[in-house]
Amino acid sequence: MKADALFAGEEPTADASLDGRELTRAYWRVRALREELERKEQYWKQICDALGNAYDELERMRAQLEQRVDGLHRHLATKVDEDSTRLLVFANAQATAMRVAPGAVLNGRTHVLEPLGQGGSAVVYAARDVVLGGSLAVKVLRRPDDRAATLRFLAEIQAGSRVSHPAVVQPLHVDVSEDGLPWVLMERVEGRSLHAQLRLAGALAPRVVSSLGAVLARALAAAHEAGLVHRDVKPGNLMISTAAPGLRVLDFGLAGRVDAW
Amino acid sequence: MQVAGVFLLSLGQASVNLKMLASASFDELVRGMKPDGWYEKELFTGALEKVTSRFSDPEPMLERVGYEMMRLWYEQGPGRSIVSNGPQFLRFQSGSEGYRSLVRGTEEETGGFFLSEMDDAAGRALMVSTTPFPRALERGVLRGGIQLGGGVDFVGVDNSADASRFAVIFR
Numbered sequence: 001m002k003a004d005a006l007f008a009g010e011e012p013t014a015d016a017s018l019d020g021r022e023l024t025r026a027y028w029r030v031r032a033l034r035e036e037l038e039r040k041e042q043y044w045k046q047i048c049d050a051l052g053n054a055y056d057e058l059e060r061m062r063a064q065l066e067q068r069v070d071g072l073h074r075h076l077a078t079k080v081d082e083d084s085t086r087l088l089v090f091a092n093a094q095a096t097a098m099r100v101a102p103g104a105v106l107n108g109r110t111h112v113l114e115p116l117g118q119g120g121s122a123v124v125y126a127a128r129d130v131v132l133g134g135s136l137a138v139k140v141l142r143r144p145d146d147r148a149a150t151l152r153f154l155a156e157i158q159a160g161s162r163v164s165h166p167a168v169v170q171p172l173h174v175d176v177s178e179d180g181l182p183w184v185l186m187e188r189v190e191g192r193s194l195h196a197q198l199r200l201a202g203a204l205a206p207r208v209v210s211s212l213g214a215v216l217a218r219a220l221a222a223a224h225e226a227g228l229v230h231r232d233v234k235p236g237n238l239m240i241s242t243a244a245p246g247l248r249v250l251d252f253g254l255a256g257r258v259d260a261w
Numbered sequence: 262m263q264v265a266g267v268f269l270l271s272l273g274q275a276s277v278n279l280k281m282l283a284s285a286s287f288d289e290l291v292r293g294m295k296p297d298g299w300y301e302k303e304l305f306t307g308a309l310e311k312v313t314s315r316f317s318d319p320e321p322m323l324e325r326v327g328y329e330m331m332r333l334w335y336e337q338g339p340g341r342s343i344v345s346n347g348p349q350f351l352r353f354q355s356g357s358e359g360y361r362s363l364v365r366g367t368e369e370e371t372g373g374f375f376l377s378e379m380d381d382a383a384g385r386a387l388m389v390s391t392t393p394f395p396r397a398l399e400r401g402v403l404r405g406g407i408q409l410g411g412g413v414d415f416v417g418v419d420n421s422a423d424a425s426r427f428a429v430i431f432r
Contacts, residue, residue, distance in 0.1 A: 003414070028415035028432040032408075035417070042321035047280070050315045 003029060070078030083151070089226070100140045100177045107173065110185060112138055121149035126188065136172070137188040140181050150182070152253035157184050162226040166245045167219035168252075189248045191241030198235060212240070215247040228255045262366030262393070264305045266298040271338075272305065275329035276312045281322060286311070299365065309395065320397045327401020328408075346412035350391065351376050351386050354406060359385045360392065374399070377426075386429040387417055396424045407431055 001016040003025040018026050102125065104112045113126040121143050127136040141153045160171045173185040194212075197204070204212070216238065223230055232254040239248040273290050274280035290308055294300065313319035334340040340403075343358070344350045353359050355376035358400065364371045372391030390399055400418050407429065408416045417430040421423045 024432075025414050034417040039321060040322065042318075043325050046316045046318060046322055049317055053315065 014209045054088075087150075087154075099179050100138060100181065100183050105130070106175070106183075106185065110136060110138070110173075116188075122144060122153065127185065135188040135190070136185055138183055138185050140177065140183040142181065144180060144182055153182060153184075155255055156251060156253040159188070159223070159226075159228050159255045163219075163223045163228060163252075164223035164226070165219045167215050167249050168222065168249055169248055169250065189239050189241055190243065191239050191248075193236050194238040194240055194247075195235035197240050212238075212247045216249065219247075219249045223249075223252075223255070224258055227258045228252065229258055230254075231256050247258070262300050262302040262370040263299040265296075265363045266294050266300060267296040267338075269294060269305055269308065270296055270302055271330045271333055272308055272312075272326065274333055275326050276308075276309045278329055278333075279322075279325055281312050281321065281326070302366075302370075305403035306394075309381070309398070319395075323395050323397035324401035327398040327403075329401075331345075331402055331405030331409055334406075340410075344406070344410045347407035347410035347416065348379075348381055348384075348413070350385070350406040350410040351379065351388060351403075351429065354403075355388070364392075384431045386431070388427040388429060390425050396420055400427065400429060403427055403429060 001010075001012055001018055001019060001022070003022045006012065006018070006026060007029050041126045099114060100106065102112055102114055106112065106127075109129060109131045111128045111130050113128060116124045116126050116137060118124070122139050122141050125138045125140070127138045128134070129136055139153075141150060143149050157171045157174055160169055169186050169189060171184050171186050174182070175185075176182050192200075216233075220230060220233070230249065230252060232251060235251070237249065239250055240246065241248055270291055273282065274289045277284055277287045290311075309323070309326075314324050318321050333342070335344075344353055356373055360374040361371075370393070372393060374392060375389045377387040377389045388403060390396065391401070400420060404416050404418045407413060407418075413428070413431045415426075415432040419428045419430075420426060420429075
């Protein structure tokens with residue numbers, strides 16, 4: 001029998017034999033196969049080890065990814081919860097509502113007076129506390145279907161309630177009118193914006209700038225302590241008033257959390 | 262020192278065939294590369310490093326890559342028209358059309374692949390390498406070049422005593 005036939009898979013007969021040179025060739029073919037098997041064993045061992053390492057690495061990355069996704073889920077859930085809670089405050093207040101307009105009396109003691117100003121999403125009315133006689137203002141959100149405007153309106157109210165400083169206007173009451181418009185009652189700030197003041201009279205005296213700057217810095221520091229960053233400090237949002245402390249910081253509608261910075 | 266594009270392409274394709282390199286990585290490696298172009302040697306050694314870095318012992322992997330490169334040379338390249346039997350490969354490899362045709366640079370940089378001894382009747386040869394490439398890769402090249410060249414039942418390549426001296430047995 002020939003060695004080539006044997007290694008081609010031909011089955012030897014019962015009396016087959018390899019003689020002389022064919023036996024020698026068969027020996028070397030067997031030895032070649034054995035050594036090739038040894039090399040392949042080494043090769044596949046390395047492949048298996050590398051695959052094992054790659055699998056471990058994938059598992060580690062998967063665990064990291066899951067952690068990140070969990071973190072995002074928690075953040076999202078918190079955000080949805082906060083927004084829902086704020087909106088529910090208004091939804092639950094419908095029962096005691098009435099329309100906010102000049103002449104209306106809110107909560108049995110707040111007399112709504114003339115409009116003071118009007119923006120893209122809200123209108124502000126002068127108001128008077130008929131019991132105590134104080135000067136107040138009522139801000140009404142005109143477009144509650146505008147989600148961005150509503151969140152900004154709510155953020156401003158929440159910021160005012162969290163920051164305890166005389167230069168930050170405090171909300172006194174929050175409700176929804178009978179026609180479904182959220183409103184907030186707050187103290188009335190007499191004066192004019194820094195923007196208007198600068199246009200009217202030009203630059204302020206250094207002493208005044210120093211004094212107002214100090215008030216502004218303390219007010220913003222109080223906001224930071226409450227975990228808020230105003231994010232929209234500009235002359236149009238600073239009201240110069242004759243009443244102490246001489247300056248009010250308005251419009252916390254774009255405020256963000258300190259921990260998000 | 263520079264290496265021929267076909268040398269780099271052969272390395273990449275061999276690595277893909279052996280599942281040591283992903284096809285996407287191969288595409289990235291050879292993007293814009295031409296078989297008849299010349300590229301810095303570091304591109305070749307960098308590719309080798311990339312291919313073998315994930316293995317704790319790169320020796321058997323490099324040898325396998327060398328062997329596979331020779332298989333590609335015979336099956337998809339000009340190998341069959343140049344070499345008609347295994348022992349002939351040894352003479353070819355040490356000539357100007359072998360290793361010397363794949364590299365360019367000073368003699369000091371490229372080194373060489375030399376057939377130091379050859380005894381066809383006894384089936385023995387001694388190859389000496391002074392190239393800057395891994396000896397395990399060259400061991401695979403020698404074994405593949407002789408084995409796949411045909412006409413032999415067995416090829417042994419041993420450089421365990423001196424990495425740069427390959428004692429070759431062919432039967």
